[in-house]
Amino acid sequence: MKKVFVAGATGWAGSEISRAIFNNDEMILTGGLSLSQDGKNLSEILSLKSDNNIPLFKSIEDAIENVEFDILVDFTKPEIAKHNIHNALQKGKKVIIGTSGLTDKDYEEIERIANENNTSVLAAGNFALTVVLLQKFAEMAAKYIPHYEIIDYADAKKIDAPSGTVAELAYRLSKVQKPELSVAIEDTIGNKETRGATINGIQVHSVRLPGHTLGVETIFGLKGEKLILRHDSGESADPYVKGVLLAIKNIDTFKGLRRGLDSIMEF
Known part of the structure; x- marks a missing residue:
C-alpha cells in the first residue's frame, strides 16, 4: 500500500488528486500541505467519507516529523515546491512534481539530490x-x-x-x-x-x-x-488526476529523475 502526502492538497488540482488517492484501494492519503488550512482535517474540508483525521500542515518539515508517507505529490508554487522537494528527497521520499515554473537548473539540482539519496522523482509539465x-x-x-x-x-x-x-x-x-x-x-x-x-x-x-x-x-x-x-x-482537473495516479503506481520502477509522464508509459 502506497502512503501518499499531497502538497497543495486544498488547491484546484490538489483537491481532486487528494480525493482520487483517498478513493484508490492501492493508496493511503496520510496528509496534506496547506498554508491556509494548517492544523485542520482534510477529510472534513474535502468531504471525504472517513472517520480518520487526515492532517494538514503548513510546512514540509512538520509533515515529515508527524506523519508517515513514502511519496510526495507536489502541486504548489515554484519557490515552495523546491523547498518541499529538497526536504522530501533528503529523507529518502519519492516525489511526483506537478508544479510549474521550475527551471532546467532547478531540475539539475533535484536530480543530484535524488541520486545522492537513491530515490526517485517524476516531473511532468502536464499529466494529461x-x-x-x-x-x-x-x-x-x-x-x-x-x-x-x-x-x-x-x-x-x-x-x-x-x-x-x-x-x-x-x-x-x-x-x-x-x-x-x-x-x-x-x-x-x-x-x-x-x-x-x-x-x-x-x-x-x-x-x-x-x-x-x-x-x-x-x-x-x-x-x-x-x-x-x-x-x-478544460476547466476540470480530471485529466491530471489520471496521470498522477499512474505516476504514483509507477514511481518505484526507476531511480533518479525522469521528466514527462510518457517516461513511465509504453507506446
Whole structure:
C-alpha cells in the first residue's frame, strides 16, 4: 500500500488528486500541505467519507516529523515546491512534481539530490494523456521540420511564464532538433521582444488572457506547408488526476529523475 502526502492538497488540482488517492484501494492519503488550512482535517474540508483525521500542515518539515508517507505529490508554487522537494528527497521520499515554473537548473539540482539519496522523482509539465500525445507528435515532427515555434496559453491570473507544460515541451524538442531561424532574433528590425522569449533555443510566446485554462500550440513550417499541433485544457482537473495516479503506481520502477509522464508509459 502506497502512503501518499499531497502538497497543495486544498488547491484546484490538489483537491481532486487528494480525493482520487483517498478513493484508490492501492493508496493511503496520510496528509496534506496547506498554508491556509494548517492544523485542520482534510477529510472534513474535502468531504471525504472517513472517520480518520487526515492532517494538514503548513510546512514540509512538520509533515515529515508527524506523519508517515513514502511519496510526495507536489502541486504548489515554484519557490515552495523546491523547498518541499529538497526536504522530501533528503529523507529518502519519492516525489511526483506537478508544479510549474521550475527551471532546467532547478531540475539539475533535484536530480543530484535524488541520486545522492537513491530515490526517485517524476516531473511532468502536464499529466494529461492528450498532452503526452502532443509531446510525442511534436518530437516526431521536429525530426523532419527544422522550423517551429511554440505558443503558450493560460489564464490571465497565471503568474509563471511559460507554463510547466510549455517549458517541458521546449526542453524535449530542443533535444530532438533546435529550430532554424531565417532571420536571427538580434537582426530583427523593430521591437525584438515581439519575437518572444528564446527558451532552449526555441521561440516561445506566452499569452495570458481570461477565458483560457491552459493550452499549447506548436507550429511547424516548411515552404508551402505548415503543421499545427494544439492542446487545450478544460476547466476540470480530471485529466491530471489520471496521470498522477499512474505516476504514483509507477514511481518505484526507476531511480533518479525522469521528466514527462510518457517516461513511465509504453507506446
